[in-house]
Amino acid sequence: MRVAAIVLAAGGSTRLGQPKQLLRSEDEPLVVRAVRAAETVASPPVIVVTGAETHSIEAALQALPLAQAIFNPEWETGMGSSIRTGISALLAVGTPFDAVLLLVCDQPLVRDPLLRQLCAAYRETGKRVIASEYGDTWGVPCLFDRTVLPELAALSGGSGARSIIEAHRRAGDAAAVAFPSGAFDIDTTADWERWQQQSERARDQTL
Numbered sequence: 001m002r003v004a005a006i007v008l009a010a011g012g013s014t015r016l017g018q019p020k021q022l023l024r025s026e027d028e029p030l031v032v033r034a035v036r037a038a039e040t041v042a043s044p045p046v047i048v049v050t051g052a053e054t055h056s057i058e059a060a061l062q063a064l065p066l067a068q069a070i071f072n073p074e075w076e077t078g079m080g081s082s083i084r085t086g087i088s089a090l091l092a093v094g095t096p097f098d099a100v101l102l103l104v105c106d107q108p109l110v111r112d113p114l115l116r117q118l119c120a121a122y123r124e125t126g127k128r129v130i131a132s133e134y135g136d137t138w139g140v141p142c143l144f145d146r147t148v149l150p151e152l153a154a155l156s157g158g159s160g161a162r163s164i165i166e167a168h169r170r171a172g173d174a175a176a177v178a179f180p181s182g183a184f185d186i187d188t189t190a191d192w193e194r195w196q197q198q199s200e201r202a203r204d205q206t207l
Contacts, residue, residue, distance in 0.1 A: 001123055003143070004097035005042035006086035007034045007067075009105045010051025010075035015187050019053040021105045022060060023192060025199060029060045030105045030186070035067045040112040041119050042101055047089050049082040051075025068093070078158030087153050100149065102161055103141045108195055109181035110141055117177045118143045125175045129168040133176035134183040138165050141182075 009031045013020045021031040028036075031048065038046045045068035050057045054071050061067045072085040083102070090100065099122055101115065114132065118141060121130045128145035131138035139162055144152065151164050168174035186192050 001099070001119065002097045003042045003099050003101055003119060004090050004095065005038035005046045005101040005103065006083070006090060007031065007038060007046060007048045007103045007105065008079060008082050008086070009034070009057055010049050010072050010082045010085075011079075012052040012076070016189060016192065019056065020186050020192075021053065021057050023186065025108055025195070029057075030108060031057055032060055032064060033108070034103050034105050034110065035061065035064050037110055037112055037115055038101060038103055039064075039066055041115045043095055043097065045093060045095075047086050047093075049075075049086045049089075051082065078156075078160075080155035080159040083155055083161060084153050087149055091149075097146060099143050099145050101141060101143050104185075106185040106187065107140070107182055108186060109184060114177065114179055115141060121175050121177050127168075127173055127175040129165055129174035131165050131169075131174060131176045132179040132182045134179055134181070137183070138162075138169055138174070138176050139182065141179075 009021045022029045035046050044066035046066055048067050048069045049072050050069050051072050058069045061069055070085055070089040072082045074081040118130050122143050128148055130143040132141050
């Protein structure tokens, strides 16, 4: 099975007040951590869609030769435009793939095992959409069969992939992998402080 990956990293982080993509966790920017996780399951290149702070994000990605930064000039219109930009770039590269993995930068608890579970569920269930499940939500990281790409490419500016996930869920053409930690993302200063405290406790427990 051949998997491609798109990391969405274009947002302006207005609620946080600083670019969340560049926040450092375990001594790496969150965008770098997301790409490293994607590289464990995906064929190169990993497409990283940028918008706000594009030059700083591109500089952070220089240490990752398998990442390809693509600027979305319409990033301010919302996530849908970034998904469209990522898909267009992926198709332009021409690397064969069966499914595409969609990730964001602000879920710091995404790790390699989850992405492998998504790929395994795709192989084993035959469903065209495999989502991460947290609470009552099915969301990203999410794996989409290549045949779903036209639906993703048709998203309007402010629409994310959740509407497509839900449509396939209702149709019985989607499955989910439990990821309770996916409910935590970094949108505000309080979220970031909570993550730092959690990381410090984890480090202390390993000493």
